[in-house]
Amino acid sequence: MAHAHSVKRYRGLMDWITTVDHKxxxxxxxxxGGFFFGIGGIEAILIRIQLMKPMNNFVSAQVFNxxxxxxxxxxxxxxxxxxIFAIMxxxxxxxxxxxxxxxxxxxxxxxxxxxxxxxxxxxxxVMGGAPDAGWTxxxxxxxxxxxxxxxxxxxxxGLQIAGLGTLIGGINFLATIITMRAxxxxxxxxxxxxxxxxxxxxxxxxAFPAITVGLVLLxxxxxxxxxxxxxxxxxxxxxxxxxxWIFGHPEVYILILPAFGIISEVIPTFSRxxxxxxxxxxxxxxxxxxxxxxxxxxxxxxxxxxxxxxALFSISTMLIAVPTGIKIFNWLFTMWGGxxxxxxxxxxxVGFVPTFVMGGVTGVMLASAPADFQFHDTxxxxxxxxxxIVGGLVLGLFSGLHYWWPKMFGRILSETLGKWxxxxxxxxxxxxFFVQHFLGLMGMQRRIVTxxxxxxxxxxxxxxxxxxxxxxxxxxxxxVNIVITMRKPAGAPNDPWEDGRTLEWSIPSPPxxxxxxxxxxxxxxxxxxxxxxxxxxxxTPAEPVGSIHMPSATPLPFVxxxxxxxxxxxxxxxxxxxxxxFMNVIFNNYIVVIIGLVITFGAMALRSLYDDHGWHIEPxxxxxxxxxx
Amino acid sequence: xxxxxAEPVNDKLPHEPEKAxxxxxxxxxxFWLFLGxxxxxxxxxxxxxxxxxxQTNDGPTANELFHLPLVAAATxxxxxxxxxxxxxxxxxxxxxxxxxxLWLGITVVLGxxxxxxxxxxxxxxxxxxxxxxxxxxxSSAFYTLVGFHGAHxxxxxxxxxxxxxxxxxKGLTVVTAPKVYVSAMYWHFIDVVWxxxxxxxxxxxxxx
Numbered sequence: 030m031a032h033a034h035s036v037k038r039y040r041g042l043m044d045w046i047t048t049v050d051h052k053x054x055x056x057x058x059x060x061x062g063g064f065f066f067g068i069g070g071i072e073a074i075l076i077r078i079q080l081m082k083p084m085n086n087f088v089s090a091q092v093f094n095x096x097x098x099x100x101x102x103x104x105x106x107x108x109x110x111x112x113i114f115a116i117m118x119x120x121x122x123x124x125x126x127x128x129x130x131x132x133x134x135x136x137x138x139x140x141x142x143x144x145x146x147x148x149x150x151x152x153x154x155v156m157g158g159a160p161d162a163g164w165t166x167x168x169x170x171x172x173x174x175x176x177x178x179x180x181x182x183x184x185x186x187g188l189q190i191a192g193l194g195t196l197i198g199g200i201n202f203l204a205t206i207i208t209m210r211a212x213x214x215x216x217x218x219x220x221x222x223x224x225x226x227x228x229x230x231x232x233x234x235x236a237f238p239a240i241t242v243g244l245v246l247l248x249x250x251x252x253x254x255x256x257x258x259x260x261x262x263x264x265x266x267x268x269x270x271x272x273x274w275i276f277g278h279p280e281v282y283i284l285i286l287p288a289f290g291i292i293s294e295v296i297p298t299f300s301r302x303x304x305x306x307x308x309x310x311x312x313x314x315x316x317x318x319x320x321x322x323x324x325x326x327x328x329x330x331x332x333x334x335x336x337x338x339x340a341l342f343s344i345s346t347m348l349i350a351v352p353t354g355i356k357i358f359n360w361l362f363t364m365w366g367g368x369x370x371x372x373x374x375x376x377x378x379v380g381f382v383p384t385f386v387m388g389g390v391t392g393v394m395l396a397s398a399p400a401d402f403q404f405h406d407t408x409x410x411x412x413x414x415x416x417x418i419v420g421g422l423v424l425g426l427f428s429g430l431h432y433w434w435p436k437m438f439g440r441i442l443s444e445t446l447g448k449w450x451x452x453x454x455x456x457x458x459x460x461x462f463f464v465q466h467f468l469g470l471m472g473m474q475r476r477i478v479t480x481x482x483x484x485x486x487x488x489x490x491x492x493x494x495x496x497x498x499x500x501x502x503x504x505x506x507x508x509v510n511i512v513i514t515m516r517k518p519a520g521a522p523n524d525p526w527e528d529g530r531t532l533e534w535s536i537p538s539p540p541x542x543x544x545x546x547x548x549x550x551x552x553x554x555x556x557x558x559x560x561x562x563x564x565x566x567x568x569t570p571a572e573p574v575g576s577i578h579m580p581s582a583t584p585l586p587f588v589x590x591x592x593x594x595x596x597x598x599x600x601x602x603x604x605x606x607x608x609x610x611f612m613n614v615i616f617n618n619y620i621v622v623i624i625g626l627v628i629t630f631g632a633m634a635l636r637s638l639y640d641d642h643g644w645h646i647e648p649x650x651x652x653x654x655x656x657x658x
Numbered sequence: 659x660x661x662x663x664a665e666p667v668n669d670k671l672p673h674e675p676e677k678a679x680x681x682x683x684x685x686x687x688x689f690w691l692f693l694g695x696x697x698x699x700x701x702x703x704x705x706x707x708x709x710x711x712x713q714t715n716d717g718p719t720a721n722e723l724f725h726l727p728l729v730a731a732a733t734x735x736x737x738x739x740x741x742x743x744x745x746x747x748x749x750x751x752x753x754x755x756x757x758x759x760l761w762l763g764i765t766v767v768l769g770x771x772x773x774x775x776x777x778x779x780x781x782x783x784x785x786x787x788x789x790x791x792x793x794x795x796x797s798s799a800f801y802t803l804v805g806f807h808g809a810h811x812x813x814x815x816x817x818x819x820x821x822x823x824x825x826x827x828k829g830l831t832v833v834t835a836p837k838v839y840v841s842a843m844y845w846h847f848i849d850v851v852w853x854x855x856x857x858x859x860x861x862x863x864x865x866x
Contacts, residue, residue, distance in 0.1 A: 131684040196695060204688040208680065234691055238699035246706065246802065253791050255798035256715065257706065263713030263795035272702060637820055640833060 039582055047582035049133035050542060054140050055119035055437065061144050062111030068151065069103035070504060072096050077461075077497040080490050083482035093478040094161040095180065099154075101164025102184065105280070106191055107147040109422055113287045114140075114198055116429045117226045119437050121202060123533035123540060124220045126211025126549045126556075131204040133580040134641070139197035141590035146191025149597055153183035160184035163476060165273055166247065168258035168266040173251050179601055185248045186597040192237055192244070193593075199233030202226055211532070212571040213551035217311070220531040220555075221304060224311055225290030228318045232279045232286070235322070240276035243269065252604060267332055274325035282321040284418060285385075286314060288425025289356060292378045295428050296360050298528050299375035300367025303555055306359040313352035320349045330401045339398040346396035353389055357382060372526070373447025377428035380455050381421060388416030391466065406476070409469025415462045427454070427507070432526075439519030439539045446510040454503030460496025464489040530555035535568045543577045546570075546651050576645045583641065589632040596625025668753035668830055675750070675835035682836035689840040693847050700851050703806055704858060707799040711863070715794030718787050720863025725779075729860045732775040733852065736811075739768035740849040743842045750838055755830040758838065759822050765845065766822070769815045776808050800859065807855055810848050817841055 039047045045057060076096050079087045088096065122130055130136050153159040158178035162171035171181045206227045210219070219227070247269070249255035256262025258269050297304045304310060326334055326342040334342075360382055369375070391413040395401050404410055427450070435441045468489050473480060480486045524534040532549060533540075535557045547570035553559040560568055599621025607613045615621050672678045676686060711720065746761035780801070783789040791801050818841050824834055 131688065200688050200691050200695070203691050204684050207687055208684050234695045235698050238695045239702045242699055242702040242706070246798075249791070249798065249802060255791050255802070256713075256793075256795040257710070257798050257802075259795075262792070262798075263710065263715035264798070265709060265713075265795070268706065268709055272706070275702075634820065637824070638827075640828070 043584075044582070046587050047584045049129075049137045049580050049582055049586075051118045051122050051130050051133065051136060052437070052540065052542075052544075054136050055115045055117075057140050057144075058111045058115035058118060059437075061140075061147070062108060062115055065103050065107035065147055065151075066109070066112065067504075069100055069108045070501060072100040072103065074497055074501055076100060077494040079478065080480075081494040082491065083480050083484075083487055085479055088478075090478040091158075091161065094163075094476075095154075095159035097476055098160045098163055098166075098180075098184075099151075102150065102160065102188070103147075104418075105164065105284070106188060107143075107150065109284060109418070109426065110195060111143060112426050113229075113284070113422075114143075114195075116222075116291070116426070116433060117198075117202060117287065120433055120533060121223050121226050122205065122209070123436070123536065123544060124223045124531050125206060125209060125214060126532050126545055126551065127205065127209040128544050128548075128577065129580065130201050131209060132201050134583065134586060134636070135197050135201050137583075138586035138589060139194040139201065141194070141586050142197070142593060143191045143194035145590045145594040146187050146189070146194065146597075149190060149594055150183050150187030153180055153187075156183075165277070166269075167273075168247070168250075168269040169260070171247060171269075172258060181247070182251060182601045185244045185251070186601055189241065189244045189248075190590075190593050190597055192241060195233055196237045196241075199230040199237070202230040203234065206230075211545075211549050211551050211556075214556070217308065218551060218554050218556070221293035221307070221310055222287070222290035222531075225286040225293075225314055228314050229283050229286045232283050232318050232321065236276045236279035236283065239272055243272035243276065246272070248600075252600065267329070270329050270332060271325070274328045275322070278325040278328065279318075279321045281414075281417070282317055284422050285425075286317065288381070288422045288429075289314065291425045291429035291432070292360060292381055293356075294531065295374050295378040295432050296363050297555075298432070298526055298530055299370045299372055299378075300364050301528050302363055302367040303530070303558075304359065305362035305365075306355070307554060309355055310359055313355045316352040317349060320345060320352070324349065327396055327398075327401075330398045331405045343396055343398045347393055350389060350393055357386060357389075372431070373442065373444055373451060374428050374431035376448060376451045377424050377431065380451065381424040381428065384416060384420030384424060384455075384458075388413060388420055391416065404469060406474055407469035408465040408473045408475055411475050412462045412465035412469060415465070419458055419462070424455075427451070430507075433533075434514070435521035435525040436533055436538050436540070438515070439521045439537075440514045440517055441521050441525050442510050442514050446506055446513070450503050450506040450510065453506060454500055457496045457499025457501075457503055461493050461500060462496070464492050464496075468493070524557075528558075530558035532556050532568070535560075541651070543579065543646055543651070546577075547574055548572050574648050574651070576647055577651070578643050578645055580643045581641050583636075585632045585636050589629045592625045592628030592630075592632065594625070595628065596622045599623075599625055665754050665756045668755065671753045671830065671835070672832070673751065675753075675830070675832050676839035678832040678835070682832060682839075685836045685840055686843075689843055693843065696847065700803075700806070700854075703803045704854065707803045707859065710795040710799040711859075711866075713795035715796070717793040717797060718783075718789045720796070720800075720859075720866075723783060723787055723789060724860050724863050726860065726864060728775060728779060729856065732772050732779075733856050735768050735775070736772045736849055736852050739765045739772070740846055742768065743845045747839065747842050750830065750835060753830065755825055758830060759825050762818055762822050762825075762838070766815050766818050769811055769818075769845075773808060773811050773815065776804070776811075780805075804855060804859065807848065807851055810851070814841070814845055814848055818845070 045053065048054065075088065079085055079093055118136070122128070156179065158180045160166070160180035160183055162176050162181055166181060166184055169175060206223060246255070246257040250257050250259060256264040258264045258266050260266065293304055293310060324342055324346040326338060327346045330339050391409070395404055395410065395413055431442055431447050468486060471485055473486050521538040523537055525538065535549065536545060549556065549568035550571040557568065599616060599619065602616045603619055603622065605616060607616065676682050742761050742765045746758050746765060749757035749761055789797055791798055821837050821841055824837065828834055
């Protein structure tokens with residue numbers, strides 16, 4: 030029965046293209062997300078070079094608009110979100126004692142649609158102009174009238190394709206966590222990172238369809254001549270802002286909740302204490318997610334919604350400080366009296382706490398509608414959200430990567446270089462963004478290509494730019510650390526920090542292809558720690574050793590994403606005049622779109638006609654170590 | 659049903675074959691979640707429509723355009739197709755593959771009928787009422803909301819059609835049953851969305 034049919038095993042590049050293993054998909058997300066993070070970082074450095082001194086002409090105003098648009102879009106959608114997905118994919122199935130996610134095929138599909146959407150978006154740099162209407166793409170600025178190049182088309186269609194991947198990933202994690210937890214792991218025994226992944230996925234599920242519609246409407250306005258946001262045709266530009274922010278505000282929590290989860294894993298491990306107030310952490314997370322959907326109009330105080338709307342959204346926004354404060358105090362109480370070890374991972378986690386608190390405090394300031402009329406569209410806002418997203422999420426990501434690197438790759442990152450990374454990045458970050466609060470309060474506007482000399486902006490902008498370079502140095506140190514570490518042999522023990530609390534530390538590093546030889550039995554919160562305290566060295570199994578069913582590798586998710594990519598390009602250029610008659614025929618008659626869709630739906634039909642029976646790993650083959658064959 | 663007398667019944671199948679395997683249960687849960695996301699998608703489209711439905715830009719208004727008997731006929735057809743998909747699931751729970759395939763087939767035919775009426779309706783508006791995508795914000799919102807629903811119907815027709823093919827190729831098994839079940843869920847969802855479209859777009863368009 031087990032060897033009823035032979036298994037096709039791919040090698041080399043094809044192995045990566047066809048993989049459906051969550052651990053390999055995590056690495057794909059890490060590489061691709063890291064690549065886009067690098068592009069977004071270079072864009073940031075170019076922005077800071079331009080703003081380093083007054084009346085600078087390092088880049089033109091048009092290129093500056095493209096840089097700020099692509100920096101924001103790339104960092105949020107193509108940089109940090111995929112990095113979050115990398116950690117989620119690497120960790121969540123292990124933390125819940127599962128052998129994979131619920132839908133391995135969809136997991137691969139989600140990655141490839143994200144990658145091809147991101148590639149499409151970045152092709153804009155070499156195909157006639159990047160998007161230039163800001164990462165929020167406010168109408169009418171993003172309409173055909175003010176944004177005549179294909180830039181915004183790249184934005185709408187590229188993000189649409191990438192967003193599809195995120196939604197697929199979100200549904201997959203929800204189903205995985207609902208159905209595939211090991212025996213004994215009730216919801217209130219789930220590790221905090223798994224909890225935040227769960228809630229984040231729920232936010233993705235309810236927020237992303239809104240931006241899907243928004244992007245469709247904008248695409249229709251630009252390509253089909255619809256009138257959603259065109260006042261001359263009866264449309265309403267503020268509608269875009271509502272749709273964008275009903276997605277966009279929850280998006281902030283999609284970004285920060287996983288960071289909360291990482292911090293909630295790292296701090297207890299390196300304090301040798303269980304997380305203080307576990308259940309209050311869970312409910313605070315749920316409350317933050319709920320309130321996250323209730324506050325979108327605080328981005329729109331100055332659009333003229335009226336005092337009543339402004340007051341209500343002001344209050345609901347300030348309410349978020351309550352559950353967030355609960356979390357902050359719980360982290361502090363976890364450290365209180367603990368045996369704290371300042372490893373690189375823990376430095377980032379501890380550094381996260383005060384930095385994120387500062388971002389939160391300026392958030393409450395911005396939530397006050399009358400004050401917001403002063404802060405709006407100044408560098409104060411820029412400083413605020415970078416404190417939250419860089420000082421919160423990026424520090425969290427660094428912490429998580431240092432913490433789980435041995436589990437993902439079997440190698441411990443150099444602690445010395447990790448600490449250097451922390452200090453350069455942290456000092457660079459504070460230099461860059463702390464002064465921007467004051468620039469904003471002094472009246473420097475955001476999204477402005479340059480400024481006049483002798484308005485007190487000169488010195489602070491220079492400081493900010495120097496800080497940005499220092500952050501760049503920190504990131505380079507991290508890359509050097511990776512290169513050095515990867516050249517060493519993989520020999521990390523199961524539990525390299527020796528104080529691991531959750532299930533992922535009970536199996537080899539990196540885990541075998543099937544994760545758990547036997548599904549573990551969970552007997553409490555911090556399941557592995559509980560067994561260690563009882564004097565055991567490994568988990569009690571919940572099942573006998575047996576044949577393990579695995580999903581087959583397949584190139585179809587890749588092919589489907591290529592099809593969507595081709596269809597997207599075809600749609601974008603469907604109204605263009607080409608010099609070449611053949612190009613005119615295939616683009617203007619939607620032939621390219623149709624070819625792309627045929628590829629995608631053809632692959633879907635193949636998937637539907639030929640069931641994937643998977644394959645089995647027999648008990649005698651279950652002692653090999655390492656995720657990569 | 660006359661066919662059900664002669665039809666062999668698959669007795670080996672569990673009572674609820676769609677929930678018999680972990681894959682099947684995963685599929686059902688994920689599909690419920692997916693429909694949650696779809697609800698937000700249509701909710702956003704409805705909100706857009708409600709915000710823009712008065713913005714006719716000197717073009718035709720809802721009251722001038724809509725012909726309720728046609729829409730009522732389409733509504734009736736779609737509601738009946740939901741009922742036939744229920745019969746399909748009942749046949750599945752009795753292990754009767756042929757009856758299942760037949761009821762799914764009837765559902766698909768009714769879906770095609772609905773879609774044909776919708777295409778006819780759009781054609782009339784564009785051809786004789788000069789009401790196209792670019793006419794006004796109202797027209798853009800109308801075609802996008804109703805068209806999205808129509809695209810969902812079209813997708814459902816193809817999808818259920820493929821599943822009928824699978825039933826004949828692979829039989830009614832614990833692998834095919836969850837697919838049948840989620841496609842029926844999808845079809846009910848489309849139906850519920852249409853009830854809202856009928857109310858918010860057409861009835862409100864006539865009286866509002």
